[in-house]
Structure formats: structure tokens, C-alpha cells
Amino acid sequence: xxxxxxxxxxxxxxxxxxxxxxxxxxxxxxxxxxxxxxxxxxxxxxxxxxxxxxxxxxxxxxxxxxxxxxxxxxxxxxxxxxxxxxxxxxxxxxxxxxxxxxxxxxxxxxxxxxxxxxxxxxxxxxxxxxxxxxxxxxxxxxxxxxxxxxxxxxxxxxxxxxxxxxxxxxxxxxxxxxxxxxxxxxxxxxxxxxxxxxxxxxxxxxxxxxxxxxxxxxxxxxxxxxxxxxxxxxxxxxxxxxxxxxxxxxxx
Numbered sequence: 001x002x003x004x005x006x007x008x009x010x011x012x013x014x015x016x017x018x019x020x021x022x023x024x025x026x027x028x029x030x031x032x033x034x035x036x037x038x039x040x041x042x043x044x045x046x047x048x049x050x051x052x053x054x055x056x057x058x059x060x061x062x063x064x065x066x067x068x069x070x071x072x073x074x075x076x077x078x079x080x081x082x083x084x085x086x087x088x089x090x091x092x093x094x095x096x097x098x099x100x101x102x103x104x105x106x107x108x109x110x111x112x113x114x115x116x117x118x119x120x121x122x123x124x125x126x127x128x129x130x131x132x133x134x135x136x137x138x139x140x141x142x143x144x145x146x147x148x149x150x151x152x153x154x155x156x157x158x159x160x161x162x163x164x165x166x167x168x169x170x171x172x173x174x175x176x177x178x179x180x181x182x183x184x185x186x187x188x189x190x191x192x193x194x195x196x197x198x199x200x201x202x203x204x205x206x207x208x209x210x211x212x213x214x215x216x217x218x219x220x221x222x223x224x225x226x227x228x229x230x231x232x233x234x235x236x237x238x239x240x241x242x243x244x245x246x247x248x249x250x251x252x
Contacts, residue, residue: 068156128211
């Protein structure tokens with residue numbers, strides 16, 4: 001019995017040793033190195049490299065007072081800096097092989113592109129910065145994304161969508177219902193029920209890009225969210241009067 005136990009233990013040790021040796025010798029898949037975020041110059045950033053072009057604009061001042069102004073500028077510029085770093089990481093430009101360069105057409109002068117621009121919108125109590133991010137990574141077509149920052153001009157704080165509604169209200173359900181009622185007319189011939197339904201479920205991610213424009217609450221939807229890519233991005237404007245029963249009093 002002891003002899004059999006020793007044999008069994010020996011076999012187990014050999015198996016474990018083999019597994020460890022295999023793991024040690026197995027090649028690790030190469031990963032794109034993470035590109036660190038970079039400090040940005042005032043106002044804009046441009047970079048033209050062999051395989052990509054980058055152009056970005058961002059705010060250098062806001063109507064916010066005191067430390068809130070600097071905090072808002074830092075928040076937005078960090079977003080832009082991180083987006084640039086992510087673009088470079090995803091492109092893995094420093095580690096392209098000759099085969100990569102040929103396959104992507106870089107040897108023919110093609111380049112990937114990143115463009116970031118912003119607009120400003122305001123209401124009596126808020127100021128918002130609407131960033132449009134366009135990326136062309138040499139696929140079938142470029143892609144457009146949005147990111148909005150909304151600040152309360154009284155407190156100076158950055159506000160999320162949930163912050164403008166009365167606590168406990170089912171505001172996402174309300175926004176979903178209104179969106180599904182209004183979008184077909186906005187989209188016209190591009191209206192497809194499946195896109196609208198899927199892109200307007202009661203999920204905060206579907207309504208994360210918002211801002212106030214005078215007496216309207218505005219939502220921006222990127223291509224593909226509520227319509228086919230060919231229809232482009234969509235904008236939905238909801239008069240505040242339609243949300244007055246669930247908005248906090250200061251935002252009505």
C-alpha cells in the first residue's frame with residue numbers, strides 16, 4: 001500500500017512539473033503597450049506621425065468661479081488626454097510589423113485619425129461641454145462618439161443625469177417612453193423600431209450624453225444607437241415642461 005502511494009505521489013509530481021514547465025515555455029501573446037496620458041498644451045493639441053494624425057480642442061476657461069473653474073478644466077482635459085492615449089494604445093503604432101504596415105495601407109500613405117472638438121451649451125443654472133470624438137481606424141468607415149460634461153453654475157459641481165431628477169422617481173422609464181414616442185418623427189424614413197427600442201431601454205448608459213439648452217433637456221445618440229449608421233447621430237430635445245413632475249425644482 002505504501003509503495004503504491006509513493007508511486008502515485010511521484011506520478012503526480014511529474015505531471016505538475018510538466019504543467020509548470022509548459023506554462024513557463026509557452027509564449028505570451030504580445031500586447032500593445034499602454035501609452036501614458038500626456039499633459040496638454042493650452043487650447044488645442046495636434047500630432048502628425050507616420051501612421052496617424054491627431055487634432056483635439058478643449059476648453060481653457062469656464063463660467064464657473066473659484067476652484068470650480070480649474071477643477072472643470074482639469075476634468076475635461078484629462079478626458080481628452082486619456083482619449084488620445086487610448087487611441088495610441090489601440091493602434092500599437094510603435095510595434096507595427098512590416099506585414100501590419102502593408103495590410104493597413106500605411107505604406108501607401110494611409111493614416112488613422114483622431115479628431116476631438118467641443119461645443120458649449122448653457123441654461124440659467126448650468127453650462128455644458130459637448131465633445132464629439134471621431135475616429136478613423138481604417139475600417140469600413142470612421143466612427144463618431146460623444147461625451148458631455150454638465151456643471152451646475154451655482155455650486156460649480158459636475159452633475160450626472162440622476163442629479164437633476166427628484167430622488168426615487170423612475171426618470172429612466174420616463175425618458176425611454178418619451179424617446180420612443182418622439183424619435184420616429186425625427187428619423188423619418190430612417191426610423192427602424194428595433195434600433196429605437198434597443199437604444200432607448202431604461203438604462204442610464206443610453207442617456208448619458210445630455211445637456212441643458214435653455215428650456216430643453218437635450219440627448220445625443222451616436223450612430224448605431226437609435227438608427228442605422230447611414231442615418232448618422234441623432235439629437236432629441238425634450239421641453240422641460242414635459243419633465244416638470246420629476247425634475248428637481250431648480251432644474252425645471
